Amino acid sequence: MNKEFRKQLTIDLATVVIGYLVLGLLIRSGVINAYSKGILLMVCINVILTVSLNITSGFLGELALGHAGFMAIGAYVSALFTKSLNLIPLVEFPVAILLGGIAALIAGYIVSIPALRLRGDYLAIITLAAGEIIRNLLKNLDIVGGTKGYTGIPNYTSFTWAYLIAVICILASKSLIASRHGRAIISIREDEIAAEASGIDTNRYKIIGFVFSAFFAGVGGALYAHYLRFLQPGIFTLDKSIEILVMVVLGGMGSIRGSVISATILTVLPELLRGFSDYRMLVYSLVLILMMLAKHNDQLRALFDKALSSFRRKEAAHE
Amino acid sequence: MSNVLEVRDLGINFGGLRAVDGLNIDVAPRQLYGLIGPNGAGKTTVFNMLTGVYEPSDGTIRLNGELLNGKKPHEIARMGISRTFQNIRLFRNLSVKENVLISLDTQVDYGLFSGIFKLPKSFKQEKAMEEEALELLKVFELDGYADTLACNLPYGKQRELEIVRALGTHPKLLLLDEPAAGMNPQETQNLMDAIQRLREKFAISVLLIEHDMKLVMGICEKITVINYGTLLACGTPQEIQNDPQVIKAYLGE
Ligand SMILES: Nc1ncnc2c1ncn2[C@@H]1O[C@H](COP(=O)(O)OP(=O)(O)OP(=O)(O)O)[C@@H](O)[C@H]1O
């Protein structure tokens, strides 16, 4: 193994473990109460959704508007599984999550077939339609409650599960992007014709991007179902897809770290703004605009970079 | 020895326009071959057919005897035809090295699983790719720019990087579409030397489109001139320069 890679891996793992211990301790000691813990779980789930959407939107460069649909498939399939079986949660839940992911992956594969022939606006429309079709199918499926909703889903999404799976999603995405497959996916965003001329089977890598993205949307959906414990097709509308897309765009197309940060901020923020009641959405949009401006302001960015680099230097000095 | 490229009766229609008609081209191993003609003659269209971007309406294209008609561009690239573009097409937001790594993808085979779980095979192959990328960049002394974003390279260097990227697929035939366009005389001279050098180093044939007659006449061993998509003349630089039809339609004077 390459030395630099091993060092990076050690740092990443240390950050992950420390983060887990600190947050876990705060929950155990009651500093993070049940309400805040709920927000923390939603942060993990939204990180998974945002990072996975970034694979298609940021790295592959296709505007995809069906993420909520794939999320819905993962949510319903996993819930159907845990509700029908009565195994111990430790066995049942990971299998349910995996099944939710695989079901979404299959749906992602099916959607990718017509999507391969289309680009830009047309692709956006196809993915939007796919999301709506999934939602309307669910409305008419009586075994999962139809429009009335699907209740009594076990409360399995613990902090440990949500955190662990968010970490797996981030690491898998980073690893994909750093491989030859990830480079091929990015080359399609950069110039599809040049990618083909360089020997890249662009159709194959579009499918890989789509399917990877859909898989983790399904996984996120499974966690969501077992956190909310109640599902309704109305949760997975276009609004939900756009909400995730906003997180991707704000964090930066093609930046996994950015996705993690923006998913965190945009999940916590609306909760902090609850005090403003009527003006909540107004303040929320103002903050969105401010964040956008900050991202594109060179002076602010320079300040931020300087803070980061001095932090890194200190870190280096400690070694 | 048999030809690397054999094009027979090649033709294509765009709606009512017959952009290329009845064209034959034979490129020998290690040959430097020029394809010239006035603007809109159909030169780039020929390249697009050779690389599978357009499917020919009629005729056949063979690479070392193997039929290319109906093959996809990435398949043709892997079979041994590589190209550059008239309007530079780099992966602009990627580094110079990454641009080459993408075409070097053709030389490795580690799978998705190995890539995501970073198995030893992926490490070994990535390391080999990295080394070869730097080696290839040296052909144009671009190794010092390895970590520069492609879009930040000076124009002439961008054209050179495109050639390096094309070499990454280990082609048998390299197609260059106006490689000297926008270059100053010094850069053009360097390019001429480089093309000859890489022909020797990689033992490849080169088919190039170019409006710079000094370059074409200086390095090509054989030239085909087309006009309105049809053959006007074919021969050595000497023969082409003295052909009255070519002088009238293209060279002037
Ligand atoms: N996709 C297309 N659809 C319709 N017409 C096309 C297409 N591609 C090329 N043509 C036409 O085919 C003819 C040949 O174009 P081509 O680009 O091959 O010329 P060229 O010889 O490369 O010219 P230049 O020296 O200006 O690059 C032109 O009349 C052009 O308008």
Ligand SMILES: [Mg+2]
């Ligand atoms: Mg042209």
